[in-house]
Amino acid sequence: MARHKNTQRDAIRHETRQKLLEATIQELANQGFDKANVNRIAQEAGFSIGTLYNYFPTKRQLMYAFIEETAELHVNYIQDRVIVEALPDDRLQTFFNAGFTFIQENITQARAIFNTLNGPDEDFKLRLFQAYQPLFHLLSEEIIESGTNQGTFRQINSRETANLIMLIYLGVGSQFNQEGKLWLTASMVSSFVLNSLQNSGKD
Numbered sequence: 001m002a003r004h005k006n007t008q009r010d011a012i013r014h015e016t017r018q019k020l021l022e023a024t025i026q027e028l029a030n031q032g033f034d035k036a037n038v039n040r041i042a043q044e045a046g047f048s049i050g051t052l053y054n055y056f057p058t059k060r061q062l063m064y065a066f067i068e069e070t071a072e073l074h075v076n077y078i079q080d081r082v083i084v085e086a087l088p089d090d091r092l093q094t095f096f097n098a099g100f101t102f103i104q105e106n107i108t109q110a111r112a113i114f115n116t117l118n119g120p121d122e123d124f125k126l127r128l129f130q131a132y133q134p135l136f137h138l139l140s141e142e143i144i145e146s147g148t149n150q151g152t153f154r155q156i157n158s159r160e161t162a163n164l165i166m167l168i169y170l171g172v173g174s175q176f177n178q179e180g181k182l183w184l185t186a187s188m189v190s191s192f193v194l195n196s197l198q199n200s201g202k203d
Helices: 004-034 040-043 047-056 059-082 088-105 106-115 122-131 133-150 158-175 186-197
Strands: none
Touching: 004 040, 004 047, 004 059, 004 106, 004 133, 040 047, 040 059, 040 088, 040 122, 059 106, 059 133, 088 133, 088 158, 088 186, 106 122, 106 158, 106 186, 122 133, 158 186
């Protein structure tokens, strides 16, 4: 009986936490961190401000949780689709396809992430950089180094190139209209990047 109560309590706590994070994402997408209001977040989630502080003692800790959870979803979405591709050029195309699809299907989370990325808080930017490290690793080792070793890509610095590709991805990914439609397609961007990477001596 006690185990059942604990399981039920854990489920309620998880649901409450997720509702608070969902309300946080909406608030950050609309207001950014500086103007985000914890009272509005609690009200939007359907809880008292006391409940919010029971889960997240400070507004900053609430922000950390948002960054970690959203980045994990974003990273896993891309990784799961890229890694099943055998060829490095297919992996690169899938990287952009999956990444842009995630943005368009999760436009509120994307707005919140890009508001944070373009905001003034260096601590949040560092947290984002750390949370997205798996994508740098994916680009550097599983795509670029693999392509270089196979002769598909020319000899380049994989880490620097991964940084540049992430800048392109984030730059293009942040340019969407109110409906979440990106100005450039994944096909256009991946073709541009592939043309820059491919070995010119390859037949």
